[in-house]
Amino acid sequence: MDSPQDRTATGPRRGRVALAAGVGLLTLAAAATVGLAVTRADDHPPEVALPAATSQPPTPRPVGRAGELTSGPLMASSPPVRIRIPGLRVDAPIVPLGLGPDGAMQVPDSATEVGWFTGAPTPGSLGPAVLAGHVNWKGREGSFFDLARLRPDTPLTVTRRDGSAATFVVTRVEQHPKDRFPSDDVYGPTDHAALRLITCGGEFDRERDSYRDNVIVYARLARAQPA
16 A cells, blocks of 8 residues: 555545554644644654643634524534535544543544534534544545545535534635644634534645645535424
């Protein structure tokens, strides 16, 4: 199999996953005042690394009540349980992600699970819901392995605990170096029900045992299907 450097977010190759255990680890650490950035602590094993937080996670900013300066459909709050992206053949369970004892965000414990950050809105509610997943994990492709291949207008659906379903459409896909993570764009207030999908991407940095970039998918709610 190929080394981690042969796998990039902009040109994935099916079946070519990293040899090092945990190279697709996605860890979200609290950035200093504006939001959460994706990083990894170098002094911990890749599978369990949780970076020390530089500050407490941001408090979600007010975005107004439903019907006040909002656009598009909105749904009552309900935790997500599953995400389906037909264009990528993704059908993955969603687990809640809180914060560890050090203030860093938890990460999914498997390649297939996708994590929902519980400090953000639920998908379909007003504001940006945040889902994070692995590119690869312990030698397996992660659910977000091909995330960079999504294009605008691609649909995806999040099933929620109350039996309802929120269908989003992709508005844009971006890739940023981890040290220039666009926290305001990802976590900032919106006037609609928004969704952010985040994973690792770009070249693999052997010294840091981490990918250099993050792939971020922005989407907005297009259709609310009641329970």
